[in-house]
Amino acid sequence: MRILVLVLSTLLATAFSVKAEDLIRPIGHVKIATGDASIQRDGRLIAAQPGYPLLQGDLLVTGAKGTMGVILRDDTILSMGSSTETRLEKFSYEPAEHKLGMVVRVTKGIIGYLSGRISKLAPGAVRLETPVATLGVRGTYLLARIVP
Amino acid sequence: MNARNQRPPLFICLIIALLLTGCAGQKSLVVLLPENGKSSGEVTVVNSSGSQILNQPWQAVEISGGDAKPSAPVTMDEAAVQSVFAEVLTAMPAPPVHYTLYFKQNTVELTPESEHLLPEILKAFNKRYPAQLSVIGHTDTMGTDGYNYRLGLQRAETVTNMFRSLGAAPATIETSSHGKTDLLLQTGDQVPEQCNRRVEVTIR
Numbered sequence: 001m002r003i004l005v006l007v008l009s010t011l012l013a014t015a016f017s018v019k020a021e022d023l024i025r026p027i028g029h030v031k032i033a034t035g036d037a038s039i040q041r042d043g044r045l046i047a048a049q050p051g052y053p054l055l056q057g058d059l060l061v062t063g064a065k066g067t068m069g070v071i072l073r074d075d076t077i078l079s080m081g082s083s084t085e086t087r088l089e090k091f092s093y094e095p096a097e098h099k100l101g102m103v104v105r106v107t108k109g110i111i112g113y114l115s116g117r118i119s120k121l122a123p124g125a126v127r128l129e130t131p132v133a134t135l136g137v138r139g140t141y142l143l144a145r146i147v148p
Numbered sequence: 149m150n151a152r153n154q155r156p157p158l159f160i161c162l163i164i165a166l167l168l169t170g171c172a173g174q175k176s177l178v179v180l181l182p183e184n185g186k187s188s189g190e191v192t193v194v195n196s197s198g199s200q201i202l203n204q205p206w207q208a209v210e211i212s213g214g215d216a217k218p219s220a221p222v223t224m225d226e227a228a229v230q231s232v233f234a235e236v237l238t239a240m241p242a243p244p245v246h247y248t249l250y251f252k253q254n255t256v257e258l259t260p261e262s263e264h265l266l267p268e269i270l271k272a273f274n275k276r277y278p279a280q281l282s283v284i285g286h287t288d289t290m291g292t293d294g295y296n297y298r299l300g301l302q303r304a305e306t307v308t309n310m311f312r313s314l315g316a317a318p319a320t321i322e323t324s325s326h327g328k329t330d331l332l333l334q335t336g337d338q339v340p341e342q343c344n345r346r347v348e349v350t351i352r
Contacts, residue, residue: 026320029280029352031241051278053320067239071352073282073322075244081235096297096329112236114243115189132176132211133195133218140189141181142202143233147174 026053027091028072032079036063060086062109076102076116084109089129093118105129110145113137176211178202179229193218245272247349248332249307253340254290254299256306266310273351274317280352281316283308285325288344289337293327300325307347 030039033048040059046052048060048068062068062084069079074093080086090103100122104113106129119126119139128135131148178193182205190203198217200209208224211217230237247269249262273279285300285307304323311321333343 032239067235069239069241071241071244075350077241077243079236079239081239096326110233110236112233112240130176132214133193135178136192136194138190140191141183142191143179143181143229143236145177145232147176
């Protein structure tokens, strides 16, 4: 019995320590992915799945029939319709160090954006860049169609 | 010969061409939505030719290209917004769920009321699988920054360990501390305050 407990606790410790040792901390996660939805990272194309972690610099891409919804670490919600390309260009959320900022680049397609904590703590620190205009966001819920 | 007969008639080609031009002629569009029924913040739409501000729900601007001035804001019909943006509206994930747990002064011991909340939080977490859990510890302003950072972290770790022992589904659990830098109730330094001795739990 004692051995079993020991083995189990070692297994659990290993499972959790792998998470703790993740060198790069995710900035958010995929929550919804339908049809053709993927993440381009370091030249690799990864199929988006609910629960998949996102990193700064990721390019989120949907095909003609895909959609994707993500939540970032500051509670920002971002959703994408079909044929959409969005890069999570910059994300810093360290309130204790007063590091707050976010830049999302929407190259084309349609998106929904609901502000999280960064926008509330640092109004003016969130920007959505698009080929046709820059959207400066102060705590808000918006939808945008970008035709480059 | 057969292949030639299968070619679509000229009028169909024309219709397709018209549809394509229709798509290419679509303009960029930005719409401000209400948040929980209230007007929500502000968006500034800027490019090299001009800028516009949206600050009322259902206000929208159109932009015909990078060199074109954003149009003056117009109020869009709710149904029209629904039809243009149906896809993204259905792909919006459910908003994160928040809980606050309180601690006894200068301890990592939960108040009894907060301890009773744990099973409910765990249920909400497991229901949302695969969810991410964020556990952030906070303190009041008694003591130094360093001391409170550590106390906040110990509080967060206590809660994380309780979730694990109660059988939380394995997932990303982020445990961290904001020490005394992120007060719920603003006070001066060295003030004991029950409201600030807390752990904030977010289920995403």
